Each structure stands twice: as structure tokens, then as C-alpha cells.
Amino acid sequence: MNRAAIDLWVGIFVALGLGALLFLALKVGNLAATDVGETYALTARFDNIGGLKVRAPVKSAGVVVGRVGEIRFDPENYVALVSLQIDKRYQFPRDTFATINTSGLLGEQYVGFEPGGDSEMLKAGDEVKKTQSAMVLEKLISQFMFNKAAEDGKQ
Amino acid sequence: MKATDYLRRLGHFVTDRLWRLGFASRFLLMTVLYSGTALKRFQLTIREIYFTGVLSLIIILVSGLFVGMVLGLQGYDTLQRYGSSEALGILVALSLVRELGPVVAALLFASRAGSAITAEIGLMKATEQLSAMEMMAVNPIARVVAPRFWAGVISMPLLAALFSAMGVFGGYLVGVQLIGVDEGSFWSQMQAAVDFRQDVLNGVIKSVVFGALVSWIAVFEGYDAEPTAEGVSGATTRTVVTSSLAILAADFVLTAFMFRGV
Incomplete structure (x- = not known):
């Protein structure tokens, strides 16, 4: 060779x-x-984040608009403090509603943004005031069982 | 035999192993120190990349294809019980990129190329070619050992990447073409789940480490072989056994550091 x-x-x-x-x-x-490109930071407080993880997507209308940056526990109010890195191209009204959703029944969890009607936009460092906690499947099931038992008891 | 004899034998065994490990480490240090020639006269290393990398291509590509196809069949069989056969792409890609690609490619590399390196260097020693080089004031570590070592370090990540890519293609062939999993969700779920830094890059780091381990063990066993026919055959066997065990042990350590579930 x-x-x-x-x-x-x-x-x-x-x-x-x-x-x-x-x-x-x-x-x-x-x-x-x-690559979400350049980002700005928002924070949000949740009573319960369920299984939300760092780097989980932030979606609005199903489109990825950012990522979860950091998750901490707020020891004064006993809630979870989540920082969100949002793509600079997207602005959201001040009364945007942040929820923790699950993709599919058992899929990964993500933060969903539902924009409100406010004319002022959220700026870097602002807090999303209106939030809804994660749906915890065990809680739902136990509630359902409890109600069912109560109904059966009445009959 | 008295109990002290057993203890003495154990002590001898341990000190012998430790001494060999120290010798091998010093040998690695010498190899790295004398790599100047191998990197400056890169033609030497290119020749060795041909022998270790290019000639291993066929076995790596064919094994990768078959491993991927088997993953596709087995994965589909299990996943469809839970109604999530679209996750087949994730299963095939993650298991290949994270584990099977680097590890199986390194095991094949050890038996295909590592054994050849040991036999070659061992025979050079047995026929006194290495001593002849020293007589001519050519450093055999710089001229013979270092190019083979670096060729292994360079070839291994490329071979592992080819193995993984071929495996994903094999999984695609079986999953999408043969069984009929939806093509769009096969690729899109795979892309959503496989992270470049977390999965692909960690796989590359693993394969570089395995390449260095296998080449180190191969050149050391060859250089350290007893200069007889029996000695060379023993050294070749030791290369394959030791490097296979070293790959698996290193894989556990690396995985423990890289994927702790965070």
C-alpha cells in the first residue's frame, strides 16, 4: 500500500x-x-411544581418560547420560586397566566403561558403573578376515590 | 502449606500487580512525553490510523447496523405493549449514543486493533527490531509506540460515532421501514429527547477515554511482552482481556459522573 x-x-x-x-x-x-437565542429572565411562584425540571420547556400555544432556568424553594412563603428564561423575540402581557402542564398523561412537565389582555408587557426580572400549580395525579385519584366513597356512603 | 505461605503469596501478587501498574503508568508518561515525533511527522500517525481505524471500519459498520436492527426489534416488542411504539426512536438513539456506541465499538476495537498492535510491537521486540532502533539512536517509543497510541486515540471517537450513526440507521430500517412505526414521530421524538451536550458529547468523551485506555494497554503489553512466541501470544490475550475489563469499569465510572439523573 x-x-x-x-x-x-x-x-x-x-x-x-x-x-x-x-x-x-x-x-x-x-x-x-x-437554541432559544437571547433570553430575558422572569420569575414565577408556584405552590407545587410537581415534577418540573431545570431546562424544561416554556410553551405558549404549544410553541417553545423559553426554558426553565432555576428552581428554588422560597423559605419565607413556603412556595417554589422558578426562574424562566424567555426568548427576547417574544413579549407577554403583565397578566399572563403561567401553568404547569404535562405533555400526555405521563409525559414530561412544562410551563405553559396563557397571555392575558393587558397592554403593558412583562419586563426582564418581573414576576408572573398569576400561576397555577402542577396537577398531581395521586391527589386527583385520592380525591376521586374519596368522593366516590362518600357517595357510596350516602346511598 | 502454612498459612503464612498463602499470605506471602497474596502479598507477592498485590505488589507484583502494583509494580506493573506503576510501570505501565511511567510507560504512558514516556509515550506522551515523546509524542513530539508522532505529531510533527504526522505521516507516521496517519499510517497507523489506516491500520487501526480504516481497517476496523467494516466490522464497526456491520456490527453497528445489526445492533441497531436488534434494538429496533426488541424495543418495539416491549414498547408496543404500552402503546408507545413511537418512542422507539428515543430508545434506539439514547441507548446507542450514550452506551452501546462507545462501549461496543471500544470492545470491537480492542479485539480488532488492540490485539494487532500488541502482536506487532511484541514481534518487533522478539525479532530485536526495537533494540536495533536503539542501536541507531532512534527512540522506539517515539518512533513505534507513540504513533500507534495517538492513532488509537484519534480513531476511537470516529469509529464510535460511525457505530452509533449506523445503529440509528439500523433501528430506522427495522422500526420504520419493516414494522411501520410512523416516520415523523420516530425522528421528532428522538430529536426532542437526545440532547447534544448531555448525550452526544458525553458519548464522544467516553469514546476518547476508551480509545486512550485500549491503545495504552495494547502498546504497553506489546512493549512488555516476553520476547518469545509464547510471550507474544500471552501478551495479545492479556491485551484483549484487560482492555475489555478496563472499558467496562471505566464506563461505569464515567456514567456515574455523567448521568446522575439530574
Whole structure:
């Protein structure tokens, strides 16, 4: 095997390998889709965040508009303090309603934004005042069972 | 035999292993220190990339394809019981990119290329080619060992990426083309679940570590082989066994650091 042929084969090998990496990054992974670009921070307080995780998406009308930045416990009010990194391209009214939703019955949890009608917009560092906690499946089921038992008791 | 004999044997065993580990570490340090030639005269390393990387391509690509196809069949069989056969893409891609790609490619690399490196260097030693180089004031570590070491470190991540890509393609062939999982949700669920930094990049880091481990063990066993036919065959076996165990152990440690469920 002469030197030129070896060089050619190694070149093909390296190109194939880098091509495979690119395939993994773009087609298999989400390198192309994740970048939310420049962001500004909002905060929100929730009574219960359920299984919300850092880097979970923030969606409005089903479109990803940001990511959950940080989740802390507020020891004074005993609530969860969630910081949200929102894409700079999108502005939301001051009376936007933030809910914690689940995609599918058992899927991952995300923060949903339902914009209100206020003419003033939320600025960086503002707090989303109107929030709704995560739906905890166990609580719902136990409530349902409790009601059912109460009904049966009446009869 | 008295009890002290057993204890002495145990002590001898432990000190012997420790001594060998220390020797191997010093050997690695020498290899890295004398890598100047391998990197400056890169043609030497390119030649070795041909022998370790390019000639391993066929086995890596074919194994990747079959592993991906089996994952597709087995994964579908389990997932469809829970009515979530669209998650097949996630299952195939995550298991390949995180674990199977780096680990299986490294195991194949150890048996395909690592054993060859050990046998080559061991035979060079047995036929006194290494001593001849020293006589001519050519440092055999710089001329023979370092290019092979770096070729392994460079080839391994590329081979692992090819293995994973081929596996995902195999899973796609079986899942979408053969069984009929919806193509759109196969890819979109996969893309939503596989994170570039968390999954793909960690897989690449793993494969670089495995490449360095396998090449290190291979060149060391070859250089340390007894210069007889028997010695070389023993060293080749040790390369495959030791590097396979080292890959699996290192994989556990790396996984524990990378994916702690956060």
C-alpha cells in the first residue's frame, strides 16, 4: 500500500467519522432546534411544581418560547420560586397566566403561558403573578376515590 | 502449606500487580512525553490510523447496523405493549449514543486493533527490531509506540460515532421501514429527547477515554511482552482481556459522573 492510497483512505475515514458526528448532532440530537437565542429572565411562584425540571420547556400555544432556568424553594412563603428564561423575540402581557402542564398523561412537565389582555408587557426580572400549580395525579385519584366513597356512603 | 505461605503469596501478587501498574503508568508518561515525533511527522500517525481505524471500519459498520436492527426489534416488542411504539426512536438513539456506541465499538476495537498492535510491537521486540532502533539512536517509543497510541486515540471517537450513526440507521430500517412505526414521530421524538451536550458529547468523551485506555494497554503489553512466541501470544490475550475489563469499569465510572439523573 503506497502513501497516497493510505492518505486517501484515512481522509475518507476521517470524513465519514465527522459526518457521523454531524448526523448525531443534527439529525439524532437537537443541536439545530434547541437554541432559544437571547433570553430575558422572569420569575414565577408556584405552590407545587410537581415534577418540573431545570431546562424544561416554556410553551405558549404549544410553541417553545423559553426554558426553565432555576428552581428554588422560597423559605419565607413556603412556595417554589422558578426562574424562566424567555426568548427576547417574544413579549407577554403583565397578566399572563403561567401553568404547569404535562405533555400526555405521563409525559414530561412544562410551563405553559396563557397571555392575558393587558397592554403593558412583562419586563426582564418581573414576576408572573398569576400561576397555577402542577396537577398531581395521586391527589386527583385520592380525591376521586374519596368522593366516590362518600357517595357510596350516602346511598 | 502454612498459612503464612498463602499470605506471602497474596502479598507477592498485590505488589507484583502494583509494580506493573506503576510501570505501565511511567510507560504512558514516556509515550506522551515523546509524542513530539508522532505529531510533527504526522505521516507516521496517519499510517497507523489506516491500520487501526480504516481497517476496523467494516466490522464497526456491520456490527453497528445489526445492533441497531436488534434494538429496533426488541424495543418495539416491549414498547408496543404500552402503546408507545413511537418512542422507539428515543430508545434506539439514547441507548446507542450514550452506551452501546462507545462501549461496543471500544470492545470491537480492542479485539480488532488492540490485539494487532500488541502482536506487532511484541514481534518487533522478539525479532530485536526495537533494540536495533536503539542501536541507531532512534527512540522506539517515539518512533513505534507513540504513533500507534495517538492513532488509537484519534480513531476511537470516529469509529464510535460511525457505530452509533449506523445503529440509528439500523433501528430506522427495522422500526420504520419493516414494522411501520410512523416516520415523523420516530425522528421528532428522538430529536426532542437526545440532547447534544448531555448525550452526544458525553458519548464522544467516553469514546476518547476508551480509545486512550485500549491503545495504552495494547502498546504497553506489546512493549512488555516476553520476547518469545509464547510471550507474544500471552501478551495479545492479556491485551484483549484487560482492555475489555478496563472499558467496562471505566464506563461505569464515567456514567456515574455523567448521568446522575439530574
